[in-house]
Amino acid sequence: GAVVSQHPSRVICKSGTSVKIECRSLDFQATTMFWYRQFPKQSLMLMATSNEGSKATYEQGVEKDKFLINHASLTLSTLTVTSAHPEDSSFYICSATDLIAAGGMYFGPGTRLTVL
Amino acid sequence: GNSVTQMEGPVTLSEEAFLTINCTYTATGYPSLFWYVQYPGEGLQLLLKATKADDKGSNKGFEATYRKETTSFHLEKGSVQVSDSAVYFCALRSNTGNQFYFGTGTSLTVIP
Numbered sequence: 001g002a003v004v005s006q007h008p009s010r011v012i013c014k015s016g017t018s019v020k021i022e023c024r025s026l027d028f029q030a031t032t033m034f035w036y037r038q039f040p041k042q043s044l045m046l047m048a049t050s051n052e053g054s055k056a057t058y059e060q061g062v063e064k065d066k067f068l069i070n071h072a073s074l075t076l077s078t079l080t081v082t083s084a085h086p087e088d089s090s091f092y093i094c095s096a097t098d099l100i101a102a103g104g105m106y107f108g109p110g111t112r113l114t115v116l
Numbered sequence: 117g118n119s120v121t122q123m124e125g126p127v128t129l130s131e132e133a134f135l136t137i138n139c140t141y142t143a144t145g146y147p148s149l150f151w152y153v154q155y156p157g158e159g160l161q162l163l164l165k166a167t168k169a170d171d172k173g174s175n176k177g178f179e180a181t182y183r184k185e186t187t188s189f190h191l192e193k194g195s196v197q198v199s200d201s202a203v204y205f206c207a208l209r210s211n212t213g214n215q216f217y218f219g220t221g222t223s224l225t226v227i228p
Contacts, residue, residue: 031157093159105216109159
């Protein structure tokens, strides 16, 4: 089946620094990838839709200047958390859809971000 | 609009018990329906899906039938195992786009 990877799986950083998270579709091309945030024991909250070659579409309430998304190729999207603060600590998950399969959404394993 | 309402948890069952997790949806058009499972510390994995009314998705002993008349997609398993302990998410995908709508998740714990 389709595989989506994320890197890193865990990251700990100091407040005020920026962190980049990569999301890759390993065996299919994804024109659209999605970034979610998940708080403990809660559902996924869609942050933004990442489109290859164009600007991301952000959900209401998500700061686009804080969560920078770049979809550089058909297999790679990156999320950069700029000037991270402790309240940004969360589990970030990306997903991509395999349009050829016309079926499900494939999720990355997630990145645990801890901001000290 | 599109939304998913999922049975609240947590659910605790003994091994070999019967499992039902209710899921109902509201959607415009004809969505596809999914169940995802999330094990502790991991991302979501597709468990099963159904793309049209009356379809039954099945995998690893889990089943769910797309019921248009009741707008439901309840997840069932006849005999749960300890290894089924996880959080289960019901989701729909609109037929007009790629966006998914998730339920709030149901935590399942199976005890020996």
